[in-house]
Amino acid sequence: MWLHQExxxxxxxxxxxxxxxxxxxxxxxxxxxxRTKLLSVKGQDGMSAAAPVPSDGVCKSxxxxxxxxxxxxxxxxxxxxxxxMQRIPEGKSGKTPGNRLPxxxxxxxxxxxxxxxxxPPEQSLAFLLADNGFDVWLASTRGTKYSRGHISLSPNxxxxxxxxxxxxxxxxLPATIQYVHxxxxxxxxxIGHSLGTLIALAAFSKDQTLNMLRSAALLSPIxxxxxxxxxxxxxxxxxxxxxxxxxLGVHEFNPRGEAVIKLLKDFCSKPGVDCxxxxxxxxxxxxxxxxxxVDVFLxxxxxxxxxxxxxxxxxxxxxxxxxxxxxxxxxxNRKHYGQPTPPVYDMTSIPxxxxxxxxxxxADAISDVKDVKILLDSLKxxxxxxxxxxxxxxxxxxxxxxxxxxxxxxxxxxxxxxRLQ
Numbered sequence: 001m002w003l004h005q006e007x008x009x010x011x012x013x014x015x016x017x018x019x020x021x022x023x024x025x026x027x028x029x030x031x032x033x034x035r036t037k038l039l040s041v042k043g044q045d046g047m048s049a050a051a052p053v054p055s056d057g058v059c060k061s062x063x064x065x066x067x068x069x070x071x072x073x074x075x076x077x078x079x080x081x082x083x084x085m086q087r088i089p090e091g092k093s094g095k096t097p098g099n100r101l102p103x104x105x106x107x108x109x110x111x112x113x114x115x116x117x118x119x120p121p122e123q124s125l126a127f128l129l130a131d132n133g134f135d136v137w138l139a140s141t142r143g144t145k146y147s148r149g150h151i152s153l154s155p156n157x158x159x160x161x162x163x164x165x166x167x168x169x170x171x172x173l174p175a176t177i178q179y180v181h182x183x184x185x186x187x188x189x190x191i192g193h194s195l196g197t198l199i200a201l202a203a204f205s206k207d208q209t210l211n212m213l214r215s216a217a218l219l220s221p222i223x224x225x226x227x228x229x230x231x232x233x234x235x236x237x238x239x240x241x242x243x244x245x246x247x248l249g250v251h252e253f254n255p256r257g258e259a260v261i262k263l264l265k266d267f268c269s270k271p272g273v274d275c276x277x278x279x280x281x282x283x284x285x286x287x288x289x290x291x292x293x294v295d296v297f298l299x300x301x302x303x304x305x306x307x308x309x310x311x312x313x314x315x316x317x318x319x320x321x322x323x324x325x326x327x328x329x330x331x332x333n334r335k336h337y338g339q340p341t342p343p344v345y346d347m348t349s350i351p352x353x354x355x356x357x358x359x360x361x362x363a364d365a366i367s368d369v370k371d372v373k374i375l376l377d378s379l380k381x382x383x384x385x386x387x388x389x390x391x392x393x394x395x396x397x398x399x400x401x402x403x404x405x406x407x408x409x410x411x412x413x414x415x416x417x418x419r420l421q
Contacts (some may be wrong), residue, residue, distance in 0.1 A: 016242060025037060027070070048323050058113050058117070068127065069085065070128060072084070073086065075178075075179040076175070083141070084115060087183075091131035092127070092130070093131070101188070103137065103188060103190070104188055105125065105136070105192075106191070107193060108196055109194060110255055111144075112141075123404060125406070125411050126138060128415070134415075139176040140174070141172050142237040143252070144304065144305075161251040161308065163309065165199055165309055166202075172199075174203070181212040181281065187327055188212065189217070189418050191216070191218075192218055197218035202322075204216070215355035218359070219410065220364055220400050222366070224320065224343075225316050225317050225368075226319065226371065229365045231282070233366065237313075242310035243314070244340075246311060252307065283366060287363065287394040288394075288404050288405050289399065289403060292402045312325045324337065324344075325344075326341070346377050348381070350378075353383050353385065356379070357413075358376070358388070359390040359391075360391060361399060362394065363394060363396040364397045390410070395409075395410075
């Protein structure tokens with residue numbers, strides 16, 4: 001197994017731990033290809049401001065070095081977070097004739113936009129889309145390296161981290177979709193992986209953003225996680241690890257932080273746990289990862305999230321529910337929701353005529369087959385020509401974004417689906 005071989009070369013034990021955590025949800029000159037020096041930060045209220053382009057931003061570090069034009073953008077959410085976005089407006093060969101339909105790509109938990117750029121250009125989904133005539137947009141959720149801005153709060157302030165994926169549904173996703181829609185002047189396609197599928201499904205169930213979308217492709221779809229088979233994810237949920245961290249004042253869940261590393265070291269010390277093979281036990285046995293991707297991966301990932309977000313996910317695992325964050329006190333729930341229990345995201349409310357492409361794997365320990373089938377049962381009334389379901393028996397969680405054969409087995413069918421919408 002590649003992780004066992006690679007671990008011999010790791011400089012620090014924490015690096016291996018970082019890899020494991022991340023998978024949970026789980027050319028030409030640079031200077032002359034930069035389009036902007038200032039980001040136009042535009043909120044949903046129409047107000048604009050300027051923010052400096054990061055010197056080591058996604059465009060410079062991962063896109064322009066591969067010979068592609070790249071633009072840095074930024075958008076402010078209604079609750080004040082400033083999100084980083086990148087645009088790859090054309091393929092490597094330059095402009096192609098015809099209308100380039102926009103596509104927005106949304107990463108999973110403790111990852112960022114670089115998720116879609118880890119593989120070589122001929123294998124990475126973002127570059128493939130650009131080379132195949134799409135206008136490609138990449139988003140990074142709040143709290144990640146390039147999306148740590150806020151109109152008034154610092155990441156050092158606990159209030160900055162007072163959110164879960166509910167807020168990604170309510171604020172981040174609408175802000176990024178609205179921005180791409182406004183910039184392009186047309187409806188867009190959406191692609192999500194893991195947590196990126198969860199926030200999309202939750203938004204669709206509330207009829208949010210659908211009027212700006214053509215279709216959605218969901219890779220390793222997450223809605224229900226009550227039957228998750230990842231030992232570490234289940235251990236953390238059942239032992240209330242995130243809740244413990246939160247009570248200790250750890251509001252930022254940083255996979256490279258001391259508290260998280262201690263958690264994993266404690267887990268690895270348990271009898272019968274082999275941490276050299278934790279990637280497999282964590283994600284399921286990924287069939288198609290090449291060890292050369294690890295060095296690229298470690299330069300950029302993992303990324304922080306809110307500890308409160310990890311609590312929310314743990315609630316879903318323990319209870320098998322698909323609901324908003326539970327404050328565990330009726331008065332607190334009433335204060336936030338006007339009812340004693342958190343509202344449920346109802347998957348049967350997703351419009352039956354909205355085009356969906358779902359791809360899941362038989363070896364996935366995060367997006368477990370049994371949980372995916374619960375989601376598919378919720379979509380049983382979907383119009384037949386509007387729901388495409390792809391099943392890969394050999395694929396696990398990371399294969400969908402880092403598998404060296406993903407172009408042939410997932411991305412080519414995905415792009416063919418988009419062309420029909």
